[in-house]
Amino acid sequence: MRVDGVATAQASPEPTALPTNVPDPAHGPQKRRLGLRARVTTAFALGALALSSVLAGIGYVAVRTSIVNQQLASMRHQALANAVLLRGELRVPTAYIPALITTLDSGPNTDSLIYSTKHWYPSSATLSPRQLPQALKVHVLAGSPAWQVIGSSGIAQLVVGVPIHAQSASRSENAAYFEIFDLSDLTRTLHTLLAALTLAALITTVAGAVLGRWAAGRALRPLRETTQAALAIAGGRLDTRLESAYFADLAPFASAFNQMVDQLQERIEREARFTSDVNHELRSPLTTLANSLSVLEARRDELPPRALQALDLLGAEVRRFRRLVDELLEISRFDATPGDISRDEVTVGSLVEHTVQATGADVPVRFAPGVASQHILVDKRRFERIFANLFENAQRYAGGVTLLAIEDHGDSVRFLVEDAGPGIAPEERDRIFERFSRGSTGRRRGLGDGTGLGLAIVAQHVNQHGGRVWVEDRLGGGSRFVVELPAWSEVVT
Numbered sequence: 116m117r118v119d120g121v122a123t124a125q126a127s128p129e130p131t132a133l134p135t136n137v138p139d140p141a142h143g144p145q146k147r148r149l150g151l152r153a154r155v156t157t158a159f160a161l162g163a164l165a166l167s168s169v170l171a172g173i174g175y176v177a178v179r180t181s182i183v184n185q186q187l188a189s190m191r192h193q194a195l196a197n198a199v200l201l202r203g204e205l206r207v208p209t210a211y212i213p214a215l216i217t218t219l220d221s222g223p224n225t226d227s228l229i230y231s232t233k234h235w236y237p238s239s240a241t242l243s244p245r246q247l248p249q250a251l252k253v254h255v256l257a258g259s260p261a262w263q264v265i266g267s268s269g270i271a272q273l274v275v276g277v278p279i280h281a282q283s284a285s286r287s288e289n290a291a292y293f294e295i296f297d298l299s300d301l302t303r304t305l306h307t308l309l310a311a312l313t314l315a316a317l318i319t320t321v322a323g324a325v326l327g328r329w330a331a332g333r334a335l336r337p338l339r340e341t342t343q344a345a346l347a348i349a350g351g352r353l354d355t356r357l358e359s360a361y362f363a364d365l366a367p368f369a370s371a372f373n374q375m376v377d378q379l380q381e382r383i384e385r386e387a388r389f390t391s392d393v394n395h396e397l398r399s400p401l402t403t404l405a406n407s408l409s410v411l412e413a414r415r416d417e418l419p420p421r422a423l424q425a426l427d428l429l430g431a432e433v434r435r436f437r438r439l440v441d442e443l444l445e446i447s448r449f450d451a452t453p454g455d456i457s458r459d460e461v462t463v464g465s466l467v468e469h470t471v472q473a474t475g476a477d478v479p480v481r482f483a484p485g486v487a488s489q490h491i492l493v494d495k496r497r498f499e500r501i502f503a504n505l506f507e508n509a510q511r512y513a514g515g516v517t518l519l520a521i522e523d524h525g526d527s528v529r530f531l532v533e534d535a536g537p538g539i540a541p542e543e544r545d546r547i548f549e550r551f552s553r554g555s556t557g558r559r560r561g562l563g564d565g566t567g568l569g570l571a572i573v574a575q576h577v578n579q580h581g582g583r584v585w586v587e588d589r590l591g592g593g594s595r596f597v598v599e600l601p602a603w604s605e606v607v608t
């Protein structure tokens with residue numbers, strides 16, 4: 116069903132959070148902005164990420180440098196020690212180099228090569244002198260120790276070369292010792308360290324986001340409470356004040372807010388009292404006027420035609436004035452005592468029957484299955500006023516009510532007042548529920564005695580029941596006023 120104009124959006128009496136990010140139809144869809152809480156959370160998370168990344172980066176570089184230097188130094192030291200050992204052994208004329216190489220102290224993932232008498236002696240069959248970097252080889256064979264880290268297909272190795280000047284009775288030669296260390300353990304350790312530091316940075320980021328969310332939630336709590344208080348005040352609960360412990364740090368703000376509401380409440384009450392007093396004061400002269408008019412009307416026959424015309428005009432104006440005063444009095448009562456409503460629990464069937472009888476309208480009624488026995492909490496007098504106004508409008512502007520339908524909508528009951536009149540233009544559907552607002556049908560000649568307060572009174576009464584009222588098109592022409600009231604779920608036995 117299409118809902119065209121809703122007089123009050125107060126479906127629940129409890130204040131609800133203000134809607135945010137409502138697109139402005141006049142300026143097209145707006146860019147979605149993050150809420151304050153989301154922004155604080157993001158700032159904390161990004162801050163934590165930046166800080167932990169910098170710390171992790173510095174930590175990684177420092178530890179990596181220290182471990183790598185230490186490991187490489189110890190490997191070079193080992194190669195040097197083996198070279199010294201070898202020099203001693205090579206002095207022995209009968210030294211058998213292939214056997215010598217197995218006696219050297221080298222680790223499990225370490226290979227060695229000895230260069231002596233223009234021959235290469237590798238520690239394993241798969242090892243070849245071609246695996247040694249050419250520049251390093253030349254450098255070492257020229258007589259200077261050297262080392263170099265090489266990497267092939269992701270596997271890093273340290274090659275250390277030490278020249279040996281071995282002199283014996285049988286030979287004097289420039290030998291050299293090369294040791295190749297596998298660095299994959301070191302690389303693995305560094306990878307594990309990097310993974311641990313990255314994980315720590317991520318955990319810190321998540322912790323930062325959680326902390327930010329919690330801090331923002333706490334910091335924004337007074338703002339949320341203020342919003343709720345403002346909504347409650349806007350909804351008519353003028354005795355609402357900021358008193359919770361969250362305002363201990365914001366005492367001047369809470370006191371200024373409460374002071375403002377005090378003044379607002381006092382002013383509204385004073386104005387409501389004033390309107391009510393004015394209306395009361397207007398009633399007595401009006402009664403005198405109406406009584407005098409009855410006297411004159413009783414003697415119509417004695418009056419000349421021009422005086423009769425004047426009497427009819429006066430009669431119409433006095434009736435209109437009296438209606439205006441009655442309606443203003445009713446409205447000023449809402450303003451003076453917004454929450455003043457006395458509800459009774461009744462079945463929908465008996466309530467509708469009673470209301471139709473009391474208004475004296477000839478209205479066809481149709482109940483949806485089961486809805487007549489449903490219970491509802493209403494102020495019967497206000498309910499009657501709602502439908503008296505709607506029936507009267509239908510009679511005045513649309514030739515009478517064609518149907519009063521009652522529908523069950525789960526947690527609400529809808530009362531539909533239909534007529535086959537001219538209907539209400541879409542652009543007027545919200546406005547006719549405002550005070551002193553008359554639609555184009557109401558301004559037509561011959562229908563000029565309305566004050567434009569009837570539907571405003573309807574909206575107020577419905578609002579006080581926590582319901583909604585709107586108008587829409589009726590199928591087949593005319594209008595359909597829909598009054599939606601909350602259903603009473605507990606069945607009384």
Ligand SMILES: Nc1ncnc2c1ncn2[C@@H]1O[C@H](COP(=O)(O)OP(=O)(O)OP(=O)(O)O)[C@@H](O)[C@H]1O
Nearest residue numbers: 508509512547553554556557565566567568569570
């Ligand atoms: N059933 C209806 N069909 C067409 N127009 C309607 C109907 N009911 C209300 N209206 C329009 O809505 C306007 C506002 O109605 P409302 O009852 O608030 O004021 P009113 O009838 O003009 O004055 P009063 O205060 O005496 O009721 C009317 O002037 C009329 O134009």
Ligand SMILES: [Mg+2]
Nearest residue numbers: 508565569570
């Ligand atoms: Mg009316």
